[in-house]
Amino acid sequence: MSQLIETRWTRYGNDRVYVRNQAGDEIGHIDLKEHKVVAKTPGYESSLEECLRRWTSESQSKTPHESPTEVTEGVAPSELPPSAPALTSPSLHPYPTPQPIPAPTDLADNVAGAAAWAERERVNSLAPALNLVARVLGVKTDERSWRVGAKGEEKIARELAKLGPGWHCLHAIEVGDRGSDIDHVGIGPPGVITINTKRHPRGKAWIGERMVMINGQKTDYLRNSRFEAERAAKLLSAACGRSIEVRAAIAFVDLDDFNVKQMPSDVHVTTRRRLLGWLRDLPRVVSDEQVEEIFAVARVSSTWSASPKAFAS
Structure with a gap:
């Protein structure tokens, strides 16, 4: 094994x-x-x-x-x-029965899409025959949504693996105790970037300053990505004992059309093929030593299990 x-x-x-x-x-x-x-x-x-x-x-x-x-x-x-x-x-x-506190795990061992695949398995186990028929007929179901999302995360992870020395990337990071997770966290010379993967095969994306639309439908992608980065910044700052800034990004996979009317100021929206170019072009804001320091903290699961609180300097 x-x-x-x-x-x-x-x-x-x-x-x-x-x-x-x-x-x-x-x-x-x-x-x-x-x-x-x-x-x-x-x-x-x-x-x-x-x-x-x-x-x-x-x-x-x-x-x-x-x-x-x-x-x-x-x-x-x-x-x-x-x-x-x-x-x-x-x-x-x-007294209540004590609950065991799980030992911290190394998130560097996480496989991209693991959480989405696991949820897909859970959903599929509830109605495997119906999901199989829906898959053959091309009907959209919760099972399909999780499966499509997991494959998107795997594709983005393969791109991030090309960043090379000086970068560390973590995947499928479980945050808190309510089932939330961050698809990818990149740690490198530009600092920390949370990347929210969205896969819409044959889809059309429209990006504005305050809105992302898919096939003409409004989404909450910007709001969720902002919250994700803000929460990560609070948790990493608390664990590192100093302020850690975190950028937010959305990476689309398998679109047919990607139209940027106006890029949001606090969330970078890009595609799988443009992601590496954007990351490599970002200015350096942390030293190699600081990259290693942040990664050493970020890879420990207990860093992400605490309630997010504002860092007090």
């Missing part, structure tokens, strides 16, 4: 490990709750079975204090005075 990439995903009550090869192609996933393997690419079944055995074995080998089901808190029955009732019912327990 050394040549395969494993990404654990635990949202919405699921506990899965998604497996991809070095090219980023999905091999399949294992479901740790259902204890089953779901293969996407023929020939990798044995690797997925081994992955399931290994992850299951690691979970079972945890010591009691590592298992949330064996953690206890509150007053032990033996410590209660004789007149006090025994705490045999959860309703009588004076």
Whole structure:
């Protein structure tokens, strides 16, 4: 399994490990709750079975204090005075059951589109037959939306990989505890850039100072991208102990038409083919040492799990 990439995903009550090869192609996933393997690419079944055995074995080998089901808190029955009732019912327990705090993970291992693919799997599992029929007929569904979005993120990630030395890029960054995520964060000489990927096959985009329209329909892309960058700036500033500025960008994939009437002042809107040129042309604002410092903080998952608060200098 050394040549395969494993990404654990635990949202919405699921506990899965998604497996991809070095090219980023999905091999399949294992479901740790259902204890089953779901293969996407023929020939990798044995690797997925081994992955399931290994992850299951690691979970079972945890010591009691590592298992949330064996953690206890509150007053032990033996410590209660004789007149006090025994705490045999959860309703009588004076303290809530403690929730385990997950250990920080290295976000540099994240695979682009992992969160979108996982949500696509969840949505598809609710009605696989109907989604298959809709896919054959070309009907737009939630399953299609997540699948199209995931492929767009993978395409942008392949472009960002061409930036070369001096740059670091993180993907599928889960922010907070409400299911939000940032598609890509680039860290390089121009500082930090959050990149929101939008894939609209054969679509037509119109960009104005205060509005982005797709096929004549208004979107909330600018507002969401601004919020994403502002939140990232607050979290990174708090973690670094100094003010970190973050640019916002939107990268479109697979459009038929891209018409910029007026570029927004605080969100750069571009396409996959123009993205690298824009990033490379940005002026340097941080040193190589500062790039490494910011990346060292940004790659730790706990940096993004805190509530965003304004940085106080």
